[in-house]
Amino acid sequence: MKKLIALLIPYRGIFFLAVAALVLGAVANSALTGLVSSLMNNVMTEQAGTVESQADKMFGYRERMEDIEQALKGIGIPLDQLGKAKDEALVNPIPWSIMAILVFLTQAFFNYLGTYTMGRIGLMVVVGLRQDLTEKMMALSMNFFKHYSTGDLIARVNTDVLRVQQAISVKAGEMIKESANVVVFVIVVFALNWKLSTTLFVLVPLVGLPVSIFSRKIRKYSRQSQSYLGHLTAHLKEVLVGVQIVKGFRREAFEAGKLRELNQKFLKYALRELRIMAVTTPVMGLIGMAVVVSFVCYGSFIIQSGEMNQGDFLFYLLCVYQLYQPIKRMARANSDIQQAVGVLPRLDEILQWNNDIPEPARPRPVPNAPVVSSIRFEDVSFRYSDSGEEENEDRAWVLDEVAFEVGRGRVIALVGASGSGKSTLAKLLPRFYDVSRGAIVINGVDIRDVSKSDLRALFALVTQDTVLFDDSIHNNIAYGMPDVPREDVIAAARKAFAHEFIERLPEGYETVIGESGSRLSGGQRQRISIARAILKDAPVLILDEATSALDTESEREVQQALDALMDERTTLVIAHRLSTIRKADQILVLDEGRVVERGNHAALLAENGLYRKLIQLQEEGRDAL
Numbered sequence: 001m002k003k004l005i006a007l008l009i010p011y012r013g014i015f016f017l018a019v020a021a022l023v024l025g026a027v028a029n030s031a032l033t034g035l036v037s038s039l040m041n042n043v044m045t046e047q048a049g050t051v052e053s054q055a056d057k058m059f060g061y062r063e064r065m066e067d068i069e070q071a072l073k074g075i076g077i078p079l080d081q082l083g084k085a086k087d088e089a090l091v092n093p094i095p096w097s098i099m100a101i102l103v104f105l106t107q108a109f110f111n112y113l114g115t116y117t118m119g120r121i122g123l124m125v126v127v128g129l130r131q132d133l134t135e136k137m138m139a140l141s142m143n144f145f146k147h148y149s150t151g152d153l154i155a156r157v158n159t160d161v162l163r164v165q166q167a168i169s170v171k172a173g174e175m176i177k178e179s180a181n182v183v184v185f186v187i188v189v190f191a192l193n194w195k196l197s198t199t200l201f202v203l204v205p206l207v208g209l210p211v212s213i214f215s216r217k218i219r220k221y222s223r224q225s226q227s228y229l230g231h232l233t234a235h236l237k238e239v240l241v242g243v244q245i246v247k248g249f250r251r252e253a254f255e256a257g258k259l260r261e262l263n264q265k266f267l268k269y270a271l272r273e274l275r276i277m278a279v280t281t282p283v284m285g286l287i288g289m290a291v292v293v294s295f296v297c298y299g300s301f302i303i304q305s306g307e308m309n310q311g312d313f314l315f316y317l318l319c320v321y322q323l324y325q326p327i328k329r330m331a332r333a334n335s336d337i338q339q340a341v342g343v344l345p346r347l348d349e350i351l352q353w354n355n356d357i358p359e360p361a362r363p364r365p366v367p368n369a370p371v372v373s374s375i376r377f378e379d380v381s382f383r384y385s386d387s388g389e390e391e392n393e394d395r396a397w398v399l400d401e402v403a404f405e406v407g408r409g410r411v412i413a414l415v416g417a418s419g420s421g422k423s424t425l426a427k428l429l430p431r432f433y434d435v436s437r438g439a440i441v442i443n444g445v446d447i448r449d450v451s452k453s454d455l456r457a458l459f460a461l462v463t464q465d466t467v468l469f470d471d472s473i474h475n476n477i478a479y480g481m482p483d484v485p486r487e488d489v490i491a492a493a494r495k496a497f498a499h500e501f502i503e504r505l506p507e508g509y510e511t512v513i514g515e516s517g518s519r520l521s522g523g524q525r526q527r528i529s530i531a532r533a534i535l536k537d538a539p540v541l542i543l544d545e546a547t548s549a550l551d552t553e554s555e556r557e558v559q560q561a562l563d564a565l566m567d568e569r570t571t572l573v574i575a576h577r578l579s580t581i582r583k584a585d586q587i588l589v590l591d592e593g594r595v596v597e598r599g600n601h602a603a604l605l606a607e608n609g610l611y612r613k614l615i616q617l618q619e620e621g622r623d624a625l
């Protein structure tokens with residue numbers, strides 16, 4: 001609950017306006033009820049005296065009227081005129097009706113203001129929460145993304161956040177309005193008969209107890225059902241993205257079964273939640289009825305004893321009933337608020353996630369940037385840890401005291417069997433992970449002392465799996481550079497040997513390429529991602545060569561595009577093609593995270609070691625690299 005309230009703090013000004021409007025609306029509403037019931041009860045039945053006696057009991061009406069009469073007599077207004085006016089006000093329905101209309105309008109205005117303002121706060125909280133969540137996620141390290149599936153994160157940002165909005169926009173408003181109603185009627189019933197009311201309020205804890213039990217259960221089941229909804233979304237996303245494989249392996253029924261299983265688990269907890277919510281209202285109603293019935297019994301006793309007359313007691317009961325309705329509505333609103341409170345820890349978990357790749361306290365500029373004259377790995381060791389935990393001693397080293405230096409414009413190739421640590425090494429450079437031991441130094445500065453933004457500006461990444469967005473080709477090439485001129489985009493595409501095929505597409509550079517570039521061929525996708533790297537024009541290229549075989553024509557074009565990209569750029573390449581390896585100035589041969597051989601192609605072949613074995617296997621077409 002504290003967390004829900006904390007969300008409202010930035011909007012406290014407008015929140016208090018909403019609360020004031022809702023409270024005033026509720027007070028006006030109560031006044032309206034009072035007026036209408038008095039009109040029915042007294043004016044219509046011409047029992048003006050009863051109203052007068054109510055007013056007298058509640059506000060000391062007679063005594064005050066006497067004071068007013070005295071005061072008026074003092075300024076020369078005749079008493080009998082006032083008396084007439086007073087009588088008319090009590091028996092004539094017209095002034096009552098005018099007053100009722102005025103009160104109604106006031107009530108309608110405040111209700112509109114309160115409902116709109118609370119709704120607005122809910123929307124603002126939700127928009128802010130989504131923004132915070134996405135910004136936080138964008139800032140978090142890769143360890144975070146290892147911990148959660150994409151679908152789960154999407155579910156949290158969408159459906160969980162919606163529950164919070166519903167709770168604030170609608171239910172919190174209802175809660176405030178009804179609390180105000182309760183307060184007003186509590187005052188009224190106490191003013192009418194304090195003895196009767198004290199008895200009533202001894203019974204109130206009876207109402208509070210089930211509310212608190214139900215609330216706890218709703219929170220629990222809400223958290224569980226939302227968690228399964230997250231798993232369901234995650235799985236659905238995987239199945240949809242991999243739909244070709246699912247169909248190719250004829251696993252439709254299997255996947256549908258898995259989805260059904262998750263759906264059933266969601267249903268189980270959602271139904272429990274629903275059951276508790278559904279049972280809340282009748283239980284509250286039952287308790288309410290018990291209270292009313294005991295009251296009627298007690299009331300008849302009071303009437304018989306002459307303490308209250310029948311009319312007064314009926315009026316009193318009406319007020320108690322007015323009290324019971326808002327309590328019932330509060331119970332219902334409480335259920336929804338508890339649902340939102342139940343999901344808040346799921347959101348908080350993300351917001352409080354400790355970023356394990358921190359920004360330096362005092363970032364240093366990279367000397368000489370954007371020129372990168374040297375990249376040095378100083379005895380770098382690394383092992384993965386789970387979800388931001390401290391370094392895990394039990395984990396094996398993925399990189400073990402790797403040391404090398406690469407100069408400006410040089411190409412360094414990483415070669416080694418699958419799992420030898422090549423990709424991991426490349427991920428350390430832009431600080432997707434931080435080294436466990438040793439240091440990486442660029443132009444003489446430890447990369448941990450440079451701001452992440454300055455550091456990452458130095459690299460262009462071309463990964464094995466090309467990452468493209470469902471947007472136009474222009475925007476995909478100019479990713480992150482919205483103002484770049486069209487000519488530059490075209491020039492980059494030309495260098496990447498992509499211009500021709502782009503021109504042939506129906507809408508040229510404006511063609512939208514589908515999710516993950518699904519409307520393009522593999523080779524075309526790669527050339528777009530190479531054009532993107534060319535346009536970024538970063539001094540260092542980190543290139544993970546694709547292992548998937550393209551047809552000879554595409555292969556040749558992609559290779560030409562890559563040559564253009566590597567031209568005059570310092571390149572760290574995870575090499576799978578012999579042609580790339582031969583061109584490298586230095587080759588590092590990795591084996592279980594250690595650099596076991598290093599040198600150029602000719603020197604390494606002469607060594608007759610692991611490198612030679614790998615190259616022989618590769619030449620035999622066995623994909624050893």
Ligand SMILES: Nc1ncnc2c1ncn2[C@@H]1O[C@H](COP(=O)(O)OP(=O)(O)OP(=O)(O)O)[C@@H](O)[C@H]1O
Nearest residue numbers: 146384398416417418419420421422423424425625
């Ligand atoms: N995110 C991760 N969390 C935990 N362990 C990982 C993670 N990524 C890789 N590993 C492990 O680290 C080791 C090195 O993996 P890496 O991807 O660097 O190898 P690689 O040489 O690039 O392999 P490949 O050529 O097949 O891509 C592997 O044993 C792998 O299981």
